[in-house]
Amino acid sequence: MSTESKNQFEGNADAEQADANYTEETVEASEATGTVETENADLSGLELKELRQQSEENFQRSLRTQADFDNFRRRTRQEKEEFAKYASLKVIEQLLPVIDNLERALAAGKEGNDYEALLKGVEMIYRQLEQTLGSEGLKPMDTIGKPFNPEFHQAIMQVESEEYEEGIVVSEIQKGYLLKDRVLRPAMVQVSS
Incomplete structure (x- = not known):
């Protein structure tokens, strides 16, 4: 190889x-x-x-x-x-005595003709109702003599007024109410022009 x-x-x-x-x-x-x-x-x-x-x-x-x-x-x-x-249960329980008193006043009015006593009884029931609703935070608005505020007032009429300046609530047609800090119903008012 x-x-x-x-x-x-x-x-x-x-x-x-x-x-x-x-x-x-x-x-x-x-x-x-x-x-x-x-x-x-x-x-x-x-x-x-x-x-x-x-x-x-x-x-x-x-x-x-x-x-x-x-x-x-x-x-x-x-x-x-x-x-x-059942949210309204507490308020209704508080209103039951008011209803009882109204029934008593109606029964007393039918039996007798003592209208002064009847009027006094109805006024007491009205105060009782105000107290009951007040304890739940309801309060009426104070409107007369105050400046018109569309958040609290509903103007239904303007009137001439010598007593108040322009834009002041002169009279209240229907009460307004506050529930705690919220307007429940605005007041119907007349406003000065």
């Missing part, structure tokens, strides 16, 4: 040896990786099982929380409806 052929043969042999070594290393690496992958797969299976269990627990907790919230919302709505339904 010529030297050139021998070198070429040896070069081919070296290349084949290098290929064999590479293939062996690749097989060993993939076997090692396969073992690691199998171990990771087993570990992932345990972790996956734990994660699924946690997920199911969180889902159940979420369902319970949603049910609790729905129950709370329903209870709150029922309580509001019940409160609105």
Whole structure:
């Protein structure tokens, strides 16, 4: 064999040896990786099982929380409806004695002709009614002699007045009322022009 052929043969042999070594290393690496992958797969299976269990627990907790919230919302709505339904209970209880006194006054008026006593009784009942409503925060507006204010007054007429300047409430046609700090009914008034 010529030297050139021998070198070429040896070069081919070296290349084949290098290929064999590479293939062996690749097989060993993939076997090692396969073992690691199998171990990771087993570990992932345990972790996956734990994660699924946690997920199911969180889902159940979420369902319970949603049910609790729905129950709370329903209870709150029922309580509001019940409160609105019976909100006037306290005032009505306070008005019952007034109604009783009015019934007595009507019965007394039918039996006798003492109109002075009847008038005095009705005045007492009126004061009792004012006190009852006043205890709930109702108060009449003081309007005569005050400047006209559209938030509190409803002007139905303008009149000439020598006693008051322009824009002052001269007379009250219908009383206005405040409930605590809110206008319940504006006063109907005549205003000076």
